[in-house]
Amino acid sequence: MKKAIVTAKQPTTVREWMDNELARDPKFRRDVEESLMGLRIEQDLAALRELRGVSQAELARMIGVKQPMIARLESGKGQNIGIRTLVRIATALGAQVHLTIRADARPHRPIVLQGGQRGDVRGQLQAERKVKVAGS
Numbered sequence: 651m652k653k654a655i656v657t658a659k660q661p662t663t664v665r666e667w668m669d670n671e672l673a674r675d676p677k678f679r680r681d682v683e684e685s686l687m688g689l690r691i692e693q694d695l696a697a698l699r700e701l702r703g704v705s706q707a708e709l710a711r712m713i714g715v716k717q718p719m720i721a722r723l724e725s726g727k728g729q730n731i732g733i734r735t736l737v738r739i740a741t742a743l744g745a746q747v748h749l750t751i752r753a754d755a756r757p758h759r760p761i762v763l764q765g766g767q768r769g770d771v772r773g774q775l776q777a778e779r780k781v782k783v784a785g786s
Contacts, residue, residue, distance in 0.1 A: 689726060695739055696724040702743050712742040 661667040672679045699709055699720075706720040713735075723731060733749065740747045 691731075691736070692724055692726050695736075698740070698743050698745055699724075704743065709739065709742060713738045 661670055672682065699706070704712075706724070707717040710717040710720045733747070737747050
């Protein structure tokens, strides 16, 4: 009697492939989510600047930087933009920055920290609270 060979269904679209990879690889998922969050911020800043009718050069003068820095930021090539810089840009454009950290809607799962350690969000937050209280 022959055994039936079961093969996994191959993804037929890029979206299916991406969904499979995101579900399979937590580090890949984290990297993708971080990149998407950064792109949203950059797109929001560019859209706000355009809405206000301000050129990149004008915005650069307003916050005391050179125009290429604004272009790099808006194109996603700006690295490690700080919250202070975001606030300066938003203020110059008549806007505010609201930073919100929300729990992921997906079921609780361990996360892979940047140092390669495995951690737990709840455990991290509890540890941080203890350090603050002890160090106060």
